[in-house]
Amino acid sequence: MPDVVDFVNVSTEGLESSPVAEALAGLRANEARYFRNKYDHTFEVTPADExxxxxxxxxxVLKDERGIEIASxxxxxxxxxxxxxxWSYVFYESGLSINVLYTLAEGGKRAVGxxxxxxxxxxxxxxAFKFARQRSKLAGEIRGSYFVIKGEY
Structure with a gap:
């Protein structure tokens, strides 16, 4: 059963094994706040093995588009x-978060962040990627990058 991510009372639940669990929890909460404010959507997570x-x-998508395999x-x-x-998200033990944004209509935005x-x-x-920095009250400093998806998924 999915867990709702609380961006008011940030919790490391589910992320405890990460060496940067507090920062990763802040990053996850930052995403939850974004979706609540922009789309009025409740951000929920499930353990990856489920x-x-x-x-x-x-x-x-990572392998087909750029030959990327994440070790974490x-x-x-x-x-x-x-x-x-x-939107598809994964949060890794290393502290990395990857999202796949895929507009269902033809010609829409499609990218991996x-x-x-x-x-x-x-x-x-x-x-090989250049990372831009942004400040977040919940996550401290976040470094981000992306690439545009060319294929159909």
Whole structure:
């Protein structure tokens, strides 16, 4: 059963094994706040091992588009649709968060986003990307990057 992410009382529940659990929890809460404010959507997560289809989808997009395989262990995933866009998220033990934004209508936005929790190094598999910095009250400093999806998924 999915757990609702509370962005008022930030919890590390489900992320305890991460060396940057506090920052990762803040990053997860930051995403929850974004979806609540922009779409009035409640952000829910499920343990990654309970949603293998979501992990398979994200891994397929990464592998097919850029040949990327993430070495870190996935902890939690989320998948939902709002305003005609399918969003798929995975939060990794290393502190990395990946989201796949896929507009269902032809010609819409389709991209993969990477966010690094404060305190984590850039993973070797993402070394080719340039990361921009942003400040977050919930997550401290977030470093992010993305690439546009070219294929159909």
């Amino acid at each position: 949603a293998p289809d979501v992990m398979a989808y994200i891994e397929r 262990r996935p902890l939690e995933v989320s998948e939902f649709e709002v305003d005609g866009t399918r 990477f966010k690094l929790s404060q305190g984590m190094d850039v993973p070797t598999e993402l070394a």
